[in-house]
Amino acid sequence: MKDKWIVSVLICAVLITIVFPMNASAAPKVEASGAMLVDMTTGQVLFSKDEDAMLPPASITKLMTTFLVREAVESGELSWNEEVTPSEAALALTRKPGLARIPLVNKPYTVKELYDVALIRSANEAAVTLSEAVAGSEEVFVQQMNERATELGMTQTTFANVSGLDSVSAGRPGENLTSANDLMRLALAYLTKFPDVLDVTKRAYVDIDGVRFEATNRMLSGRDLAYPGMLGFKTGTTDDAGYCFIGVSTRDGRTVLSVVLGAETDNGRYEATKALHEFAYRDFVMTPILRTGEIVPENVFVAEGEVETVAARTTAAFEVLVEKGQAVPEPVYDLPDTKAPVAVDQQVGTVTIEPSESVRYLDGESPPTGTLVTAESVETASFLTRMSRAFADFLEEVRLVLGKLSLVDRVEML
Incomplete structure (x- = not known):
């Protein structure tokens, strides 16, 4: 009797599955103003939320800043070992409470040191110093940022400064605005052209002037919100922008890239990022087509x-x-x-x-x-075979033409 009951339960389970097939799992709940998720292995968009909304990106702006610096190094305009002394404008940021990410002083720093602290520690003063090294002034460099954005197809983006600070803090007019979609384009261009940038952004700390500073990214290995496979990429926070984060992770041969803009809390941007990456790895299956x-x-x-x-x-x-x-x-x-x-x-x-x-x-x-x-080779047909086919094709064309003519038309042709 017990066996019959078990069989009945199994049959019912099968019937339920057939009648009510499993639907795709629900998309993650992302508490943010804008978000996007892309699988870099296939280039597929897996999730988006208000992807075209123009929003302030805060220090994610520094991705464009460091991208142009890296291009300048590759073109020979700069070298990693070249030394640059921060200007008074850059040093002024270190004196403003809450803005000094790295307390730079009036001494030379290498381009590589400034590049690393701009990405790892989100150093505003380093970003300004790098822009001056490339273009002579932040104003000219911002023009280059906007030109590069246009080239990348970032149609919803306008840069006003190189750090991502608001206009009052940055000391420059205008605000930076962009979208999750545009930032995804920038991040993909960066990672495609310079994949070794992840060797920098996956570091949990950076040393400069004999002092060690923790990375702003709390999802890196060794940090309190460590996420398996996390490789960086860039954080951003201001009062206007909220909490933002572009994250890259890898698992089982796949690489996932997410953008989260305008989360309400610091933890919120990381919770949203984790939900997106788990959604990519858990709910999407690499399916063989051929x-x-x-x-x-x-x-x-x-x-x-x-x-x-x-x-x-x-x-x-x-x-x-x-x-x-x-x-x-x-x-x-x-x-x-x-x-x-x-x-x-x-x-x-x-x-x-x-x-x-x-x-x-x-x-x-x-x-x-x-x-x-x-799957196999094909030799050229003999002359006789080709002529036979040509004649057969000719007869077929005649048949088709005659088939479209009325009886009267055919008699007149005769």
Whole structure:
């Protein structure tokens, strides 16, 4: 009797699953003015909230500042070992209560020292000093920041200073405004061009002038809110902006990037970041679309070949992130006609996953593609075979034309 009861329960469970399939898990609750989540491995957008709202970014501004500094180093305009002495404008920030992140003094510092403390400790005075080293003045450097933002497609961004402070604290007119979407573009550009920036932002402290300072990021290893795999990236806080954070983490071969703007508390920005990253790792599964070497269902037409079509296959596994409970998207093949002779493993096309309800990519970004090659070779057909096909094609065209004519038209043609 007991066994029959267990069997009945199992049958009911199966029927419930069939009738009421599991839906995708609920998106994380993010208490912030704007937010965005992207999987860097695939370029897919996994979550967004008011992504285009123009908001103050606070010290996340320094990502653009240090990005331009890094580009200047790469171009040879600056060197890491070049020494720079802070100006009076930069040193003035160290004398303002609450603004001095690093108490710089009137002495030379290397570009690398200033770069590190700007990212790790969010040093306002270091950001100003770096801008002066690159452009001669903060005003000119801000113009370069806005020009670079335009180049990156950051259409909702205006920079007024290099530190992210409000106009009164920064001593410059205007406020910095941007959006979660724009900051995602900047962060992706930074990480793509200079991935070793994470070697800096993952450090839990920085030493300068013989003094050790803790990183502003509390999610780094060894800090009180440590999150497994956290690699940085940048914090920001002002009264107007609230608490902001761009975070990068890695787990099981995937890298996730999040933007949180305008959280109400310091803990709140980290709680939102953790919720987003857990959502990415827990609720999205890397789903195989095609295996390595798999023959795809569409063939390539081969002009003048011994055979008129040839099979195509993948060169590597093709995967896409799919949220649990969502349908697996169908691949789209691009297999243009080719001409004989065709060698085996000759590249003949691509496969991709187009944007859909279940798959979204950052606007302006191209979906990832997989390469398709021929599964076998095709030799050029003999002259007789090609002439026979041409004649058969001609007869087919005549048949189609005649099929469209009325009986009277056909008689008149005769």
